[in-house]
Amino acid sequence: MTSALHSFSELLIRKLESIGSVSEAERSALCRLQPTLTCLNAHEDLVREGERLDSITVLIQGYACRYKLLADGKRQIMAFHIPGDILDMRSFLLPRMDHSIGSITPSQLGVIPHAALHDVFSNQPGLAYHFWRSTLVDAAIFREWMVGIGRRLAFSRIAHLFCELIVRMQSVGLCSDYTIELPLRQSDIADAVGMSTVHVNRTLQELRKQKLIKFTRGTLTAMDWPRLCVAGQFDEIYLH
Amino acid sequence: MTSALHSFSELLIRKLESIGSVSEAERSALCRLQPTLTCLNAHEDLVREGERLDSITVLIQGYACRYKLLADGKRQIMAFHIPGDILDMRSFLLPRMDHSIGSITPSQLGVIPHAALHDVFSNQPGLAYHFWRSTLVDAAIFREWMVGIGRRLAFSRIAHLFCELIVRMQSVGLCSDYTIELPLRQSDIADAVGMSTVHVNRTLQELRKQKLIKFTRGTLTAMDWPRLCVAGQFDEIYLH
């Protein structure tokens, strides 16, 4: 419990610091936040479209995703989230969720009531800017996904997704040797890149055949990072 | 000039009010902002990917769009902007643009230096929340586009785009009788929905044949709004 609490503020600070410099006062204000810890099983929803929330959530451990369901049952995943990510900052300022958030793996979450956040922000107005900034980085990721879905071929799309996840996991220390835990089903990937599961399968085979990746049993390795980046037309500037 | 200045704060207030209630003090703080007015011809860039800015821009008149260019020359438009939209709030908190913004029609812009904005926010911290909120609505629009590009057929995608534009134009009083000025080329639409120009052309013909829209000479009319919404699977909740 204590170690989880420790990693909560540590993760959050690391996250905010990766996109702007956090002052000592801000840092200690963050440390005084007392999150409620929660767990989620794999494939459980944290929030559903249409709901109202009175707290924000930081992902401490595990993978989560944002998605929308269409009337015909199709799903579009719009983002994957990794430890340190703030999951529903939107709810702090807009009452009603316009999409759902669910876990992918068993996850641990830290929950902070809006009210507590308001307090921190009024004492440390600079902190609000940091959180705002993180929502802008999220938006940049959405835009980059749009480019991928709209204008890249299957091969490139999946390569790009893998590049993004590796870089983001690096930034929170969860990647070594271009290897990350990535327990996604092929259907999850399909819903993220806007393709069918079958075609994801074939494209993965092609990526493997070209010795760009290893991807089995929930572990992804970029075997040739430079060539993977080229294949995915990946340029990490957008990540901050 | 005066009338433009008038409409500047009026537009901005209307914009912010459409997503949250603006107090009297905030309103008058906004009115004291002195924007520099600028004009842009059609198809000119306001900012390019990689640039740094020291001011934000509000679109007063005309259409603009955000886009990225790929190495192979393909373009993905990620958003259209209409009068009242804040074009590059991102630059206020993140130094470097990760995409470009260009005009579509001849446009009029109001420019506010970051410094001035900082001042206003420190006097009226609530205003920062309003601007933040507007960036969150932008992100919601990105997400909805992703769903369209990833999971909807051509017909539905274009219908959805038209629905969105009509509703947004309504909210700033630029739509009557489901008719808006929309001087987009078919290739602009193609770059926005992730299709080829040829296929946009054929899909538009289909939309016309089904009596859902009229779209000629830069004017779009939804001839059967309910059916157009159904065709586009359009649910305007995400817009706020």
Add this chain to the structure above:
DNA sequence: CGCAATATTGACCATCATCAATTGGCGTGG
């Protein structure tokens, strides 16, 4: 009137979706 940009059309083809069946991995209960 004539040029340039945009829209339209036709023919052909690539990418990717769909459907259906099979295989493989893995945990559970007997």
Add this chain to the structure above:
DNA sequence: CCACGCCAATTGATGATGGTCAATATTGCG
């Protein structure tokens, strides 16, 4: 330890959606 069942991955076959290329028509505009 094996059989069963479930879920995910894989494969094959077929076809639809939408891309590409190239020619022609139309429109806007100086």
